[in-house]
Amino acid sequence: MLFMRPGSGWIEVICGSMYSGKTEELIRRLRLARIARKSVQVFKPELDTRYSSTGIVSHNEQSLGSLVVARARQITELAGDAEVIGVDEAQFFDDELVPVCEELARAGRRVVAAGLDKDWRGEPFGLMPRLMAVAEFVTKQHAICVICGNPANFSQRKTLAREQVLLGAGDVYEARCRHCFQVPSEEQLRLFDHSPELD
Ligand code: ADP
Ligand code: ZN
Secondary structure (H helix, E strand, O other), rough: OOOOOOOOOEEEEEEEHHHHHHEEEEEEEHHHHHHOOOEEEEEEOOOOOOOOEEEEEEEOOEEEEEEEEEEOHHHHHHHHOOOEEEEOHHHHHHOOOHHHHHHHHHHHEEEEEEEEEEEEEEEEEEHHHHHHHOOOOEEEEEEEOOOOOOEEEEEEEEOOOHHHHHOHHOOOOOOOOOOOOOOOHHHHHHOOOOOOOOO
């Protein structure tokens, strides 16, 4: 593992609801890092196959090449000598992502991780609260509430139909503010309780 100047590594988290521009912001930061002639490596979890199997893609179709990994530990092996490490859809990684990011930061790497802070129930998403706690910098993005136009930080699951989950994110979730977000019904909770989908 490449060790850089002491004190140069840190963790940045970009969080928020769906459509809040997390991927867009991640891509922007990594592009700037490349302009600054830093070596960059991007990772995403195997689960996220939205639009592209090899790149990270935002809802407005910006993209950046990335490596798909099944386990967070693989990031340590595959990061190589990259000075800046991007992680998209961080919420879908296993819990090891937190120590992995901390080790990389301690070794002088800049880690930029984007992920949903809340699931479709409105509850904190998996490892994200812990990653946000250990990060030096946390940016909370907002989408636009599709009901009232206020800043949105919830992801509303619109449908009960399981088939629509398979068809793609656009038809299944929408951004809503706290006031317009409806806590999922008992039926939705029963149907989707074990579904990891939120994108
Ligand atoms: P995220 O990674 O947070 O899901 P993306 O970066 O992929 O978000 O996409 C953000 C883009 O989504 C916005 O720039 C905008 O073009 C589009 N978009 C679609 N619906 C909304 C919405 N309700 N609020 C904000 N942006 C939206
Ligand atoms: Zn609203």
